[in-house]
Structures are given as structure tokens and as C-alpha cells.
């Protein structure tokens with residue numbers, strides 16, 4: 001029974017982390033495609049602190065640099081420059097290498113201001129992870145909790161590698177750019193697998209365009225909007241004539 005609970009824990013944690021990544025880090029912080037109520041932004045940041053220890057300024061900087069140089073010299077994680085398998089398997093290393101460059105962070109996050117709570121959280125990344133492990137241990141017991149926490153971290157990193165690697169290497173295109181769409185990746189990454197659509201219109205809050213494309217984060221964004229916890233920019237709704 002513990003294996004079932006552990007599998008449910010991993011699936012739920014990874015999907016919530018994916019939603020926080022795409023809605024908070026990506027669509028809100030990086031591209032201003034939507035505006036989140038501060039309470040939602042803080043809750044999502046707190047969740048990511050517990051489960052990934054990501055510093056939002058670093059994530060935004062690395063991602064914006066990727067958009068400036070997609071698959072060109074300067075792209076932090078291009079499968080065309082680094083090779084697909086390297087991006088798939090060492091995504092965390094490639095991310096950390098760029099995130100550790102203070103020039104990148106300063107240059108690409110001039111618009112981002114942090115408060116004292118956020119500064120504390122990101123100076124104390126290991127405390128967040130410790131609390132995340134502790135919560136998993138309370139839910140599942142110490143051994144299963146630690147193992148499940150590690151598995152969710154590996155799955156989360158690998159799925160991000162799928163977006164950065166596979167979604168610049170295989171799949172179909174609606175638009176002329178170096179990224180690709182993979183529908184099945186979109187299902188398990190809260191819509192991020194529709195990466196060709198995203199590179200075409202980075203400030204669109206919705207990543208799906210065709211009826212066959214599913215962006216699981218979009219109904220969550222609409223729900224937040226209905227609850228007056230989010231405001232979205234006019235979205236890209238029409239396919240261009242090709």
C-alpha cells in the first residue's frame with residue numbers, strides 16, 4: 001500500500017510543481033502574460049521553495065536568456081548546440097551553470113524586486129528542501145518520505161529537460177521558430193510541451209491553439225481569474241494562415 005501512496009504523492013507533487021512553474025515562474029514572472037494576486041504568487045513560490053529550491057530570479061534570468069538566443073550561441077540549454085541527450089539528462093547542471101552567473105541574473109531580471117521574505121527563502125534554499133522532506137516524511141513515514149521526495153525531484157527535473165530538450169528537437173510546428181510542440185509532453189507538464197506555440201507568442205497566457213492541443217494550466221488560470229486572483233492579457237486565439 002505504501003508504494004501506491006508514494007506514487008500518488010509523486011504524481012500530485014510533480015503536477016502542482018509543474019503548475020507553479022508554468023503559471024508563476026514562466027507565464028507571470030518571466031513573460032508578464034498574466035498578473036497573479038500576491039497571495040497566489042507567494043503560495044506558489046513557497047511550494048516551489050519546499051520542493052525544488054528554485055530562486056525565481058535565477059529561473060527567470062536563465063529562461064529569458066533562452067528566449068533571446070533560442071538554439072543560438074548563448075542559449076543555456078539548446079539540444080542543437082549541446083546534443084539532445086545532454087539536455088535531457090543534465091538539464092539541472094546546465095541550468096545551475098547559467099543560474100550561477102551573476103551577470104546573467106542581473107541583466108535579465110532588472111524589472112524584478114524581491115521582498116525580505118523572498119530574500120530569506122532564497123538564501124536558505126536547503127531549509128526549504130528540508131521542510132519539504134519533513135512534510136513527505138510526516139505523510140509517508142521516514143524512508144518512503146525521503147525516497148518519494150527524491151523521486152519527485154528527479155521527475156520534475158527530467159520533465160523540465162523534456163521541455164528544454166525534446167521540445168527543441170522533435171515534434172510538430174504550428175509556427176516558424178526553432179521550438180516544437182509535443183502534445184503528450186504538454187499533458188504532463190501543465191501545457192509547457194506546446195513550446196512552438198509559446199516561442200511564437202511568449203506573452204500569451206494560453207499555450208494551446210488547436211482543438212487537439214491541451215494546456216492543463218489554462219483552466220486553472222481561468223479559475224484563478226474567476227476567483228479574482230489573476231488577470232490575463234488578451235490571448236493568442238487564432239492560428240496564422242501559413
Ligand SMILES: [Zn+2]
Nearest residue numbers: 066070179195
Ligand atoms: Zn524554448
Ligand SMILES: [Zn+2]
Nearest residue numbers: 030063067202
Ligand atoms: Zn518562455
